[in-house]
Amino acid sequence: MMQDQNDGLWEKAIRRLVPLGLEAWNERRLLDGKLTLTPDLNGGDVERLIKWIDACLADDGGQVAARDRAVTLAREFKALNRDGRARFLMLLAEQYAVDEARVERAMEQWRAAGSEGRMQAALALRDALEPPRMTLLTRFNGVPEGVKFLVDLRAELLSLRKEYPQLAPLEADLKRLLGAWFDVGLLQLEQISWQSSAELLEKLIAYEAVHAIRGWNDLKNRLRADRRCFAFFHPNMPNEPLIFVEVALVEGMAGSIQALLDEEAPVLDARQADTAIFYSISNAQAGLAGISFGNFLIKRVVKLLRQELPQLKQFATLSPIPGxxxxxxxxxxxxxxxxxxxxxxxxxxxxxxxxxxxxxxxxxxxxxxxxxxxxxxxxxxxxxxxxxxxxxxxxxxxxxxxxxxxxxxxxxxxxxxxxxxxxxxxxxxxxxxxxxxxxxxxxxxxxxxxxxxxxxx
Structure with a gap:
């Protein structure tokens, strides 16, 4: 009770001392408190959300405060339902897009600039072409599991793009950002075996997208002595595989997936195999769809296989034809x-x-x-x-x-x-x-x- 009275006296004092700054002071109270949004992002949520995002973009209170606000924002987004997430993303797409008037001014300044000022004008134009939401998306990289959050955010955008075509520019921004971060040189290759962690094996079962794994016996069969399985990881997502590659070591070109996955088939001595068949390449992260790693993945696996089994002469796939x-x-x-x-x-x-x-x-x-x-x-x-x-x-x-x-x-x-x-x-x-x-x-x-x-x- 006494604390409530003190808070009231403090607010009255502020009203007398800074009557014209009361709105700013109220915003500060909001930002110093907690952001709590309803699941469907209705009513006054949008106004509070805009103020919170603006503060993240303005670095108001310093880098630590901006990071803490980004953490809160990510947590609140995860708690939204599908409609709430769509409204959140539409807000980013429409209110934090490129400022066209600013771009026009920057273009005029670039055209008018002499040789000495042309470089500076070009930099200003480049900055104007960067939408404010890119700063916010980059902020998320600094929060715990921030990269995974952004990958999942893009997966959400991809699931909504038919219903909300206005989200396309935001999805393109995020794809560009993730494409820069997921440089192939940073990816780490790990071989998976029956001795790998249960958590990783469960993810292999869950993410297998080409030939569904029917259970633990099926999985064990895919990890036997004449099979190899690899996963690629990113250092900022150490517990989340990006891609699984499943390989069968055989004699000659394989022509039947039934034969490759037959649990009763005899196990071939891997040293007798002359061909490595890539029979499943599964993207484990929907948010990385369309982000190409080129032939880097295949070449990395081939290099590892040749080091272990130098007698291998042929590398091929056994692939579905979905369309x-x-x-x-x-x-x-x-x-x-x-x-x-x-x-x-x-x-x-x-x-x-x-x-x-x-x-x-x-x-x-x-x-x-x-x-x-x-x-x-x-x-x-x-x-x-x-x-x-x-x-x-x-x-x-x-x-x-x-x-x-x-x-x-x-x-x-x-x-x-x-x-x-x-x-x-x-x-x-x-x-x-x-x-x-x-x-x-x-x-x-x-x-x-x-x-x-x-x-x-």
Whole structure:
């Protein structure tokens, strides 16, 4: 009670002494207290949030105070529900964007500047083009687990972008920031074994995105003596894997995921293997989608494998083809007839047979293989790059489309996406860089002789 009276006397004194500064004083009281937001960010929350963000941007109270406010802001964001998070992000996107009037002034000053002042004017223009929200996003890097918070923040933006297209510039800002921080030279490679921590093994099960891990026996099978599994980490996210890479050590090119994942299959002596098959590359962080690490990941794993097993001669993938059936079933009859194998496929049966590729007659099976070859090697997006996302990933990393595999994935997912087919992408080490550049610059797709044969009209 006495404390309340003292607080009241203090406020009255402030009113008498600084009547014109009362609003600023009230804002200071707000910022010195706690920020508490309702889950859906309604009512007066937005006003309080704006003042809090402004204080973070202004360095009001020094670096320590700004950092503490960023910690509070991150904590409150995590407590919001989906609607509240959308409102929070829309606020950043719309009220903390580039100041267009400031950019116009900076451009005029740059145009008017003489040779001596041109550099200074250019720096001022660059600063004007940087939206204020970038400062706030950078602030989060200094809070505990701040990088993970920003990665998850971008995942949230990606999940909302269709519903809220206004968030696109904010998502692009965050992607640029994360792309700079996640330099490939900083990534750390760790081999995973059955002796790895339970926490890490559980994350491998949870994040496996290509071929779901069905349980602990399945996981143990993927970590046996003729298998290798690797994870990449960032020093600022030491407990959160970024990418998992699963490898099978085999003799010759693998052509069936069922065979690779068969828990009853005999274990091969790794020293007898001549081929390393990358059968799963899973992004463990949705917020890093679209941030390319180039062929660095593949080359790092290959280097490690060659150090351990110098007899390995061939490095390839056994990859899914996720977009094939959707593409095929979207073709008109006229377009289909103009593609290799298209007329035969159109005229000899129903599309329902795609769900049961084992029962296709040889003529239709060959037609389907030829259509698949076209889809992988010739069908493009944006007039240059492979339409299939997995093909684009491996081609941009310098791989060759090496071989199609029939009835290679007979899971429900494999039948639904690609009629059970899979593809091998071969990584020939001396040619990786040249192929990557040719594809990136010209859209040139490296293909094997067997693929070229399927592509002939």
């Amino acid at each position: 094939f059936r959707r593409w095929l079933e979207g073709l008109s009859d006229d377009v289909l007839a103009g593609l290799p194998g298209g007329a035969v496929w159109r005229d000899t049966g129903s599309a329902g047979a795609l769900l049961d590729p084992e029962r296709l007659d040889p003529l239709r099976a060959e037609a389907l293989r030829r259509l698949m070859a076209w889809y992988l090697c010739r069908e493009q997006r944006r007039g240059r790059y492979a339409l299939d996302p997995v093909a684009h990933f491996h081609l941009s990393n310098g791989a060759q489309v090496a071989r199609l595999n029939w009835v290679a994935d007979l899971s429900e997912k494999g039948r639904r996406q690609s009629a059970g087919m899979m593809v091998n992408y071969r990584y020939e080490l001396p040619r990786i860089e040249a192929r990557s550049q040719s594809y990136t610059v010209d859209g040139a797709v490296a293909t094997s002789a067997s693929m070229k044969k399927l592509l002939k009209a």
